[in-house]
Amino acid sequence: MYREWGAAGVPGAVLWGSVSGGGETRVLPDGCLDLLWSSRSGLLVAGPDRTAHLSRSAPGDRWIGLRLPPGTGPAVFGVPAEELRDRRVPLADLWGRAAAEVTERVEAALAAPGAGSAAAVLTRVARDRLRAAGGPDPVGARVAARLAAGATVAATAAEVGLGARALHRRSLTLFGYGPKTLARILRMRRALDLARAGAPLAEVAARSGYADQAHLTREVRELAGLPPSRLLAPATA
Structure with missing residues (x-):
């Protein structure tokens, strides 16, 4: 439950x-x-x-x-x-x-x-x-939102006015890992949401920015420990 x-x-x-x-x-x-x-x-x-x-x-x-x-x-x-x-x-x-x-x-x-x-x-x-604490660092929400929308790390850094190294340091503080890792995680979450909504995995890969379905499968397996087909399989009693 x-x-x-x-x-x-x-x-x-x-x-x-x-x-x-x-x-x-x-x-x-x-x-x-x-x-x-x-x-x-x-x-x-x-x-x-x-x-x-x-x-x-x-x-x-x-x-x-x-x-x-x-x-x-x-x-x-x-x-x-x-x-x-x-x-x-x-x-x-x-x-x-x-x-x-x-x-x-x-x-x-x-x-x-x-x-x-x-x-x-x-x-x-x-x-x-x-x-x-005076609220959260506003850079965190801006970076996460841009990466979740599929923006590149370079484009995100430019938008928030930080250089690549400064963005990496700020990301370690705010997210626990660098912006590339956060982008991979958020892209996987976006892809799994699309798949749960019924989109075929090949379409999910294209819409989420993966090179192809095989790329999607590799990334999900590395981050989640299982391929998408197993993660999305209905639970059994």
């Missing part, structure tokens, strides 16, 4: 919740950082992944998360995204005693009927941290 809904007050963020049936879940890279509460591990920060993260859980494990859009996480968590790359880190490692206060607020909300109030706690925490 998994669902998503909007996060009021944190532009571009998405709340999500799940109750595990047990086993392994493949989480695809998306350029985002997440603030998570886990019934097993408490409050965690999920850093930006370069490849698919395999999450293992027991039946009944619960998760509530706030997915922050690319470039926003560093302003919330107070550390460069590259320090969290490919990691799941206890929030206490980043915030110390402040994390214990957030944990108390989440646990109090969970004691009330429904999990929506716990999600609201995560949202308020992120919103307050963003305000205290």
Whole structure:
């Protein structure tokens, strides 16, 4: 069971919740950082992944998360995204005693009927941290939007007024990896969305900027660990 809904007050963020049936879940890279509460591990920060993260859980494990859009996480968590790359880190490692206060607020909300109030706690925490930081670096949203739309790294750098090296350094801080890696990840996400909407893979490859379907398959396998045909196959009981 998994669902998503909007996060009021944190532009571009998405709340999500799940109750595990047990086993392994493949989480695809998306350029985002997440603030998570886990019934097993408490409050965690999920850093930006370069490849698919395999999450293992027991039946009944619960998760509530706030997915922050690319470039926003560093302003919330107070550390460069590259320090969290490919990691799941206890929030206490980043915030110390402040994390214990957030944990108390989440646990109090969970004691009330429904999990929506716990999600609201995560949202308020992120919103307050963003305000205290003066908001996210606006370059992050501009870079992510241009790359998501299929712009080249060179064109994106020119549009935001940065040289290639400066854009790379800024991207490591904001996204956890360079703009070329972010562009590959966002292109894969765009391609998979088209495929899920029913477009044939050859058409998906052409519309997403891949040289051909074989190129699409190689890229998806490298980033997601499986070819598109397997990722898109219906789940079996």
